Amino acid sequence: MRESGDVKGSAGATLIGPMGQVDIKEGVIVAQRHLHFSPSEAQALGIASGEVVRVRAGSGGGRSVVFEDVVVRVGPKYSLEFHVDTDEANTAGIKTGDVVHIA
Ligand SMILES: [Zn+2]
Structure with a gap:
């Protein structure tokens, strides 16, 4: 990984x-799970490239998951997105377009 x-x-x-x-x-x-940010999005949230955070995902109902070791990647070609593999997404019951939270 x-x-x-x-x-x-x-x-x-x-x-x-x-x-x-x-x-x-x-x-x-x-690929290690990660968050993408544009520079302005990262600045607004006070977060920097290379930081490692937790992300809470899922809509509740007993299937919400907190993902540990999520790497922050900031770049001018990025916009705010959370990237996980299919198995991780299925674990939390999330799909493209769902909202997640930095925990
Ligand atoms: Zn990515």
């Missing part, structure tokens, strides 16, 4: 499809 983009020394893969084949020597990772 790593931050997205940190692929040095990771596993490689071969993708085969109807148009051919692509081989990569490295790049297969499980």
Whole structure:
């Protein structure tokens, strides 16, 4: 598990499809859950790139989850989004467009 983009020394893969084949020597990772912020959004919330926070997700009903170790990523091409993998999202019963909270 790593931050997205940190692929040095990771596993490689071969993708085969109807148009051919692509081989990569490295790049297969499980991305660590993270929050994206634009610089102005981060400034408004007093949060900085690289901080690690908790995020509460889910609408209640006994399935809300607090995600630990959520990395903050700030950049001019980002806007406020919470990225988790499908298994994590299913655990909390969340889907694209749902609102989460920094806990
Ligand atoms: Zn992301």
